[in-house]
Amino acid sequence: MKIYFGFTVAGDRSAVDTSRRAVQLLEELGHEVLTRHLVSDSAWEADRSISPQEVFRRDLGWLDQCDLFIAEVSGSSFGLGFEAGYLLGATNKKVVLLYRRELEKRVSLMITGNTLANCLLVPYGTVEDVEAFLGVNFSRGTNGIKKPTPRNFTRAAGEQAWVRPKSDPILVAKER
16 A cells, blocks of 8 residues: 655654654555655755745645655644545545644644544654554554554543553554
């Protein structure tokens, strides 16, 4: 599967280690991450080595080409908002938005309040939570890759964020 992994270049990059691990795991699971450069230390310089118009054309090409958009949006930026909004408004592609649970109050309400059927919000506490989510939902099985859909998730009574229930290996996602 071709995955566009969105991560801020100009905003708060404090979740870069989690994002690097997510990209690494997705590649280990056999996916092609079109935007792996976004989690490198030189992402800012690399994007500024070409014109803004070239970045726009390149990134739109990757958005059109991808099968799935996953973004770490804890350090939201206008670019991430544009990318997610473009896909949610102009396509039927699945969008998965990861964000650090403790930063939820700082994440845009347009993200945390999203109720679109093709968008899945995944608040997390640790990199291990992200690894577990990706491992369950993007591993290769005998029937191919499991695609993340809201029906893959349920809500525990009173739970605000997804957790791994003791009785069920499927993760619980935040209800929108």
